[in-house]
Amino acid sequence: MHFTWDEKTIGWLLDAADYTGFYEKLAGMLLPYIRLRGTLCDMGCGMALADVALAREIGEITCVDVNDAVLSVAKREADRRGAENMTFLKTDGLRAEGRWDTVTAMFHGSVDRFCVPYLRKANDRLLFVTHGAGIHHGGGEECVNATEAAEWLDAGGWRYERQDAVLEFGQPHRSVEEAVESTAAFKPGMPANELRRRVLDALQPTGRDDFPFYTPKPRSFAIFAIKRAENAHLL
Numbered sequence: 001m002h003f004t005w006d007e008k009t010i011g012w013l014l015d016a017a018d019y020t021g022f023y024e025k026l027a028g029m030l031l032p033y034i035r036l037r038g039t040l041c042d043m044g045c046g047m048a049l050a051d052v053a054l055a056r057e058i059g060e061i062t063c064v065d066v067n068d069a070v071l072s073v074a075k076r077e078a079d080r081r082g083a084e085n086m087t088f089l090k091t092d093g094l095r096a097e098g099r100w101d102t103v104t105a106m107f108h109g110s111v112d113r114f115c116v117p118y119l120r121k122a123n124d125r126l127l128f129v130t131h132g133a134g135i136h137h138g139g140g141e142e143c144v145n146a147t148e149a150a151e152w153l154d155a156g157g158w159r160y161e162r163q164d165a166v167l168e169f170g171q172p173h174r175s176v177e178e179a180v181e182s183t184a185a186f187k188p189g190m191p192a193n194e195l196r197r198r199v200l201d202a203l204q205p206t207g208r209d210d211f212p213f214y215t216p217k218p219r220s221f222a223i224f225a226i227k228r229a230e231n232a233h234l235l
Contacts, residue, residue: 003186005069010047012171012182014073017049019172019211022219026129027053029165030104033225034058035124038101043093043118044108048074048086055083064089064096099123107131107221111149115158115226120235125227132164132220146222153224158234161225169219172211179203179213 003009017023027050034040037059042051045063047070055061055078063086065071071088078086089096093105094117103122105114106129119126133147146164153160173179176199183199184190190198199215206214228235 003188005067008182009185010069010073012185013047014077015211016169016171017047019214020168020170022167022169023049024053025167026050026106026221029163029223030054030127030129031057033102033125033127033161033223035101038124040102040104041096041098041100041121042104042106043096043114044105045074046070046106046108047077048088049077050104050106051086052077052081052083055081055085059085061086062089062096062098062100063087064091064093066090066092093118096121102127105129110144111224112144112152115153116235119226119228119231122228125225128224128226130222130224132166132222149222149224153226156234158226159230160227163223163225164220165223166218166220168216170217171215172206173203173213173215174211176200176203176213179215183215 031054036057039060040058041062041064042048043064045051045065048063051061051063063074068090071090075088099121101124103118104127105118111128115126128149130149131145133145150162171182180196180199184195187195202215204214204216206212
C-alpha cells in the first residue's frame with residue numbers, strides 16, 4: 001500500500017485502529033514472544049500503536065522511524081495512553097545504535113535486508129511481522145510477504161517460529177463521500193468511476209452515529225520469531 005502520510009490519512013488510520021482494535025489484538029499475539037519488563041525497539045515504528053498497547057508490559061520501548069509526521073502521532077498517542085516508558089528516535093533502523101532484549105519490525109522492510117542487522121541488536125529475539133502469504137503491496141523491498149520471508153529464511157538455514165493470522169482492519173466512515181475520499185487516498189491511480197463503484201459495493205451500514213458506514217477488510221499477516229541464540233552462527 002502506497003500513500004502519503006498527511007493529516008487526513010493519519011486520521012483515517014487512527015479511526016480504523018480504534019474501531020477494530022487491530023493493534024491491541026496484534027500486541028496480544030506478540031506478547032508471548034517478548035521478555036516481560038525487558039527492553040524493546042520497534043524499527044520503522046510508524047504510529048507505534050502496537051507499542052503503545054504493549055507499553056504496560058514492557059520495561060522500556062524505543063520507537064524508531066524516519067518520518068516526522070508519524071513520530072509526532074506516536075508521541076501523542078503514547079501521551080494520551082500514559083505510556084511514559086516510550087522514547088522516540090528519528091533515524092533509519094539500520095543506523096539505530098543500541099541493544100535491546102527484543103527488536104520488532106512490523107510491516108516494515110524485507111527480511112533479507114534487515115534480519116541480520118536487526119537480530120544483532122537483539123539480546124533475545126527479532127519479531128518480524130509481514131503481510132500474509134500471496135499478498136503484494138506494490139513491489140519493492142518494503143512489500144515482502146510471508147511466503148517470500150519463509151523462503152529466504154529456509155534457504156539460509158535460519159531457525160524460527162511462525163504464526164499466521166487474520167484480523168479485521170477495515171475502515172469506518174462518517175459519510176459515503178468520506179469513504180470515497182479515503183479509498184482514493186489509499187488506492188491512488190484507480191479511475192474515479194470504478195473506485196466509487198467499488199466503494200459503494202463494499203460499504204456496510206453500522207447503525208452507529210459516529211461512523212454510520214464501514215468497509216470491511218480482513219488483514220492477513222505472519223509473525224516470525226527469530227531467536228538470537230538459535231541463529232548466532234549466522235550473524
